[in-house]
Amino acid sequence: MRVVLLVCALLVSVAVPASAGERLPKWELTPTGVTAQFRGLSAVSARVAWVSGTQGTVLRTTDGGATWKSVGPPDTGTLEFRDIEAFDAERAVVLSIGPGTDSRVYRTDDGGAHWRQTFQNTEAAAFYDCLAFFDPWRGLAMSDPVDGRFRVQATFDGGRSWRQVPDSGFPPALPGEAGFAASGQCVTTAGPFEAWLATGGGAKARVLHSGDGGRHWTAAATPLPSSASAGVFAVAFRSPGQGIAIGGDYANPTAPGPAVALSHDRGRTWATPSEYPAGYRSGVAWRGGTVLGVGPGGSDLSRDGGRHWTAFDSGSFDTVDCTGSGSCWASGVQGRVARLGR
Template sequence: MRVVLLVCALLVSVAVPASAGEHPPRWELKPTGVTAQFRGLSAVSSHVAWVSGTQGTVLRTTDGGATWAAVGPPGTGNLQFRDIEAFDAERAVVLSIGSGTDSRVYRTDDGGAHWRLTFQNTDAAAFYDCLAFFDPWRGLAVSDPVDGRFRVQATFDGGRSWQPVPGSGFPPALPGEAGFAASGQCVTTSGPFDAWLATGGGATARVLHSGDGGRHWTASDTPLPSSPSAGVFAVAFRSPAYGLAIGGDYANPAAPGPAVALSRDRGRTWATPEQYPAGYRSGLAWRGGGVLAVGPGGSDYSPDGGRHWTPFDTGSFDTVDCTPAGACWASGVQGRVARLR
């Protein structure tokens, strides 16, 4: 049954100095009336957004966050929906994480009124972390390594069915290497064929790149720290050539960094910018030529593609997403969702 939660908007922001003619960004909280942690987020427009999280919770707004509808798949209260990809106000694909059969994908075509289970993992050693789409038909869902190789499922019909990508196309995983299901952004795409997979946990924090739609991958080291609790948590590319990786150590969120790395060659090489956010950040999104980063310790903005950063909010968020038109949303703990003003 769909439940609509009527809420009023609460404006909370922390102002920072801006250059002449510029206005610093600020988050406008859109209370959801629930306490789930939302690590999954998909921004469709300034009016439409979907969030997903703990306790099988999926919410959707079509009026800019003034009201939210609880539209999650029935009977999934024990699942954690860590990633969601929405194509519009009616069509979305949501991923739950966990070992074995807890890793699942559901799809809706009617705004969450009905869902269909389209993938359920059967390998106890697999653990799916995140998914991303090249377009409304082709997408990838990524698991931690199994038998020394990352495992990926591919869809060619908008998430209605999934097929495994052969493991022979992946470089060997490092001992302890895995993805982080912290923000639904451990895999991303840009253009019709390029995809990137963020990792941590091994001897180095790496980014894997595919230039053929996910069939073959190569790995590159980044300067971000790596440990069982550290690595690259999110990766985002403005174009197939230029992208950012962000992360840190969630067990030591105040560690000085570096938390950001830049690539100008499709992820083959990565470099630390001269300035970067202080501490751990889990979410990342491009807004035109600017970049937003979020984490439990606050939000940062870079107006110049990740080279310089300014903090602008101290509230906790886990993930952030922006539309091509520049509508940006963020979500996190205790049902927190905000829209950028």
């Protein structure tokens, strides 16, 4: 009986294939001409997007993906740019990950023709995973815990300079707890002051929330699995009151989950919906009331805010991003970048 109940639960809990006649969007691959893995992505519009990844690679398109231009900082071929946040076709901030001095931030104001390094980590225990902005001026960069608390840098001038947020505003980290630099989405913002950090690796997969621009934080457990390779990999909020966390176990990507949790109270509590994608997903984005989730095993969408899911693509992507007007992009391994079609 126990085995039967488990099988039945799995059958009703994963994303289902599209029904006959259901019209689903399609990813339209764009030719980048490179083989870098792009875990950093910033969608600006239907025509403008930036991606960042391995071997110090940063690409930009201004024609909807018809062509891509290599615009990365010089002499950074050994760095992995896991996150990028662009404000328009000219201004962007990119984050490289790694221990010690490999964690850096660069900014450009001329479409990547010139870059200035604005931050370089000096703490051996720090490892910066991702960054996000409230607006073109204020942003946060998240590191794994240092001395038992998460480390966050804040900027108030668009990433031109950074200052550490006092760690007294953070709850203690769990043993082994950290962020995942898998999609540039382990920190997100909504509105002028709300921010969230996604974690895993510890006894619980948690989401930390700040309502004052990053100065003070509280932690809430999610129902997602947590281990050295599992947890919340991405978090996104449509508004301060409506959010979604997505993840799973990257070392066991076909594990049944749950891969999704929903919050309707600014991240204070999280609950598993009746359906969720089948297996590990690393990226998530809102497109109006629709949610897109992506991972190495494929892409899924939910038209009702994350309660029910439909698989619509089997290709591998690491991250996804949508603009306020509904233009969506995805990126991943082997230089894969795609724009969402009708």
